[in-house]
Amino acid sequence: MTHLLVSGPVLLAAEQAQPVAGSGRLLTAALVGIVALVLLITRFSLHPFLALTIGSLLVAGVAGMSMGDAVEAFTDGFGSTAASVGTLIALGAMFGKLLADSGGADRLVDTIVSRSGPRTLPWAMAGVGALIGLPMFFEIGLVILMPVIFLVARRAQVSLIAVGIPALAGLSAMHGLVPPHPGPLAAIGILDADLGITLVLGVVVAVPVIVLAGPVFARLAARWVDVGPPALFESRVPAGAAAGAAGGTTDGTGSSTDSGSTDAGTGSGPAADGGPTRRPGFGAALATVLLPVVLMMGKAVGDISFAEGHPVRAALDFVGTPLVALLLSVLVAMGTLGAGSGMTRTGIMGSLERSLPAIAGIVLIVAAGGGFKQTLVDTGIGAMIAGWATGAGLSALLLGWLVAVAIRLATGSATVATVTAAGILVPLLPTLDPTQTSLLVLAIGAGSLFFSHVNDAGFWLVKEYFGLTVGQNIKTWSIMETVISVSGLVLVLLLDLVL
Numbered sequence: 302m303t304h305l306l307v308s309g310p311v312l313l314a315a316e317q318a319q320p321v322a323g324s325g326r327l328l329t330a331a332l333v334g335i336v337a338l339v340l341l342i343t344r345f346s347l348h349p350f351l352a353l354t355i356g357s358l359l360v361a362g363v364a365g366m367s368m369g370d371a372v373e374a375f376t377d378g379f380g381s382t383a384a385s386v387g388t389l390i391a392l393g394a395m396f397g398k399l400l401a402d403s404g405g406a407d408r409l410v411d412t413i414v415s416r417s418g419p420r421t422l423p424w425a426m427a428g429v430g431a432l433i434g435l436p437m438f439f440e441i442g443l444v445i446l447m448p449v450i451f452l453v454a455r456r457a458q459v460s461l462i463a464v465g466i467p468a469l470a471g472l473s474a475m476h477g478l479v480p481p482h483p484g485p486l487a488a489i490g491i492l493d494a495d496l497g498i499t500l501v502l503g504v505v506v507a508v509p510v511i512v513l514a515g516p517v518f519a520r521l522a523a524r525w526v527d528v529g530p531p532a533l534f535e536s537r538v539p540a541g542a543a544a545g546a547a548g549g550t551t552d553g554t555g556s557s558t559d560s561g562s563t564d565a566g567t568g569s570g571p572a573a574d575g576g577p578t579r580r581p582g583f584g585a586a587l588a589t590v591l592l593p594v595v596l597m598m599g600k601a602v603g604d605i606s607f608a609e610g611h612p613v614r615a616a617l618d619f620v621g622t623p624l625v626a627l628l629l630s631v632l633v634a635m636g637t638l639g640a641g642s643g644m645t646r647t648g649i650m651g652s653l654e655r656s657l658p659a660i661a662g663i664v665l666i667v668a669a670g671g672g673f674k675q676t677l678v679d680t681g682i683g684a685m686i687a688g689w690a691t692g693a694g695l696s697a698l699l700l701g702w703l704v705a706v707a708i709r710l711a712t713g714s715a716t717v718a719t720v721t722a723a724g725i726l727v728p729l730l731p732t733l734d735p736t737q738t739s740l741l742v743l744a745i746g747a748g749s750l751f752f753s754h755v756n757d758a759g760f761w762l763v764k765e766y767f768g769l770t771v772g773q774n775i776k777t778w779s780i781m782e783t784v785i786s787v788s789g790l791v792l793v794l795l796l797d798l799v800l
Contacts, residue, residue, distance in 0.1 A: 320681030322365040327682050331711060334360030338673070338755050342771055349761055350662070353669035356755075357676040364680040371676060378675025382758060383668035386440050390664055390762075391657060392627040393444025396593075396634055398656030399649070401448040403638035404580035405589065410452040412583055422457055423467040426450070427515035430471025431507070433594060439759065441623055442472045445590065447766055451530035461530045461767060463523040466781055469763065470515035474785050477715060477746040478510070479503040480601075484719040484749060488742045491723040492730060496605070499739040506743055506792045514784040522781065526773045575648025581641040589630070589637045596626040663765045670758035674713040677756060682711045697729045697737070698744040698797060702790045705748025713756035718749040736800050740793050747789030753782045 320327055338356035341347040347355075354375065361371030400406045417425045429449070433442045446468055454461045480486050480500050489499055600621020607614035619625060631653075639649035695703065704725055709718040722745045733741065753760045754775070764774040 320685050322680075324685050327364055327680060327685050330360050330363035330680065331677060331682050333363050334673075334677075335755060339771065342755075350665045350669045353666070353673045353755075353761075357669075357673040360673075360676050361680060364682075366676075366680055370679070374676045374679040375672035377672075378678075379668045379672035381675075382671025383664065386667055386671070386758060387664045389440055389623055389627060390444055390660055390667065392624070392631055393441055394656040394660045395631050395653045396627065397444055397448045398659075399631070399634050399638050399652050400445075400586070400590070401452070402577065402648075402652040403634075403642040403644060404577050405586035405634075405638045405642070406448040406452050408580045408583050408586045409449055409590065410456050413449075413453060414457050419457070419459065422453070422459065423463055423516040423519050426453065426464045427467035427471045427511050430468035430515070431475055431511055432471070434472035434475035439472050439476045440762065441593065441627060443469070443762065443766070445593070446472070454530040460523040460527050462526050462528060462777055463519050465767060466519040466522050466777060467511075467515035469778065470518070470781055470785065471511050473750060473782060474507045474511045474514065474789070477719075477750040477785070478507045478743055478789060484716045485742060485746050487716070487720050488723040488745055489739075491720065491727065492738055492742060494738045494742050495735050498735060499742050502736075502739050502796065503743055503746075505796070506747075506789055509792060510785050510788050513788050514781050518781055518784050522777045525776045526769065528768065528773070531768045575645035575651065577648070578643035581638050585637045585641055589634050592633055593623075593626045593630040596629065597621045597623065600626075663762060666761040666765060667758040670713065670756065670761050673756050674717075674758070677712050678714075678717065697726065697733060697741055698793055699790075700729075701726050701741050701745040702748035702786075702793075705745045706751040706786070709749050709751050710754070711756075713754070713758070713760075715749040719745055722748065737797065740797050740800075744790060744793045747786050747793065749786075750782050750789070751786040753779050 322330075334356045337359055338352050341352035341355060342349055357375045358368070358371055361374065362368070366374070397406075413425055413429075414422070430442070430446065433446060450461070450465045450468055453459075453464050457464070476482050477484060480489060480496060480503065485499065485503065488494070489496055598621075599617045603614040603617030603621070607617075620629065635649050635653075639652070644652070701722055705718045705722040708721050709715060712718065723742070726741065726745075729741075730738065755761075755771070760774060760778065763769075763778045764771065767774070767778075769777065
């Protein structure tokens, strides 16, 4: 989802874009483009990359934008999304593939499964998603958690939806409601809200929201859509090493299958293809998975604790940049997970190489989603809907949520929705106290997550990773996002009554 990774020029365009036609024509263009996109994919089985490209040009044409400007808008959105989200997906895929191939994901999964029963497993996955999502971009957290989600579902023999939705709920709720994510931080800066109050209230709202949209909703969603995990992150650990729980069990012959197991074919030494001969320890696997989290959290702490230009802040800003943090994590994983599992240099390089073909289509689809979104932004559809909402005589909190919802539905970007809605509501600040201002940030954040659909790159990211149809993705992912948004608003309004 292009939740967070929206470049500066895109945000600027969202703030300054003026409608290219009347409101009736723009609304028609948006509806025609989205309906055509859905039909091309569902009725005519056209690849989403082609459908998104055609849909983008169709929206621009109906809106009255010149074809030259339409192509420029699409390529700008495509390029900025590919440069930001695409690189992170590639690094995350390398990290995830190495985590899976080395047996590190197996080690983590075995520990989670061995300590969680069927009823508590979704709750554990929600907690993992929230922990990973606290300092991390949604896309990064998703690609890091994918092998764990798949292997937990495979090992526990439960629906992918039953454990995947809780993890996604944790990631998404933290993204929209809790700083140091760029969306909430941008709204805090624009509205001059208190960071400490917003952080505390954000956590208070996020916890019950994650419970409701995660484990609770997952029970329903798993009945609506029952799919098994795809083979994208199947482990290559030898059969003896992969079996058993974290503490080790025995196979049918009574032989130990703990992490010290060796290649099934030779009984000792490296696997024939340079693959793993044992599983890395739980501590090493956990520390490696949390490394990008710690690096990006360090950046957030540095931004708060040190003045701009301080050398410590500069260093933390560099290593905590998502691209650098993931790059460093991949390099560290080559040692802790690759060499730590007995993989040779050839085996490690082979694992990294095999990770890229599987996500090539995902990168193209996500980038095309960014192009489609940018076309909607440049036509002025987001600005038009924001103008409609501003004229309504509603409370500041409800108005902030509605404005963010409207822009989110029109553009597909949670960050654009957050920043634009915050800017629109600045004139209301004199009527709000510090607590209400922080609640306004959270109301806008909740609205920015409403009903992810076909113009959101995250919709396609989840769909492709989970192997769902468009309809199945709407029944699970899109409704989950809506539950987060609506329940978040309800909790914000309740807090406004008691604080």
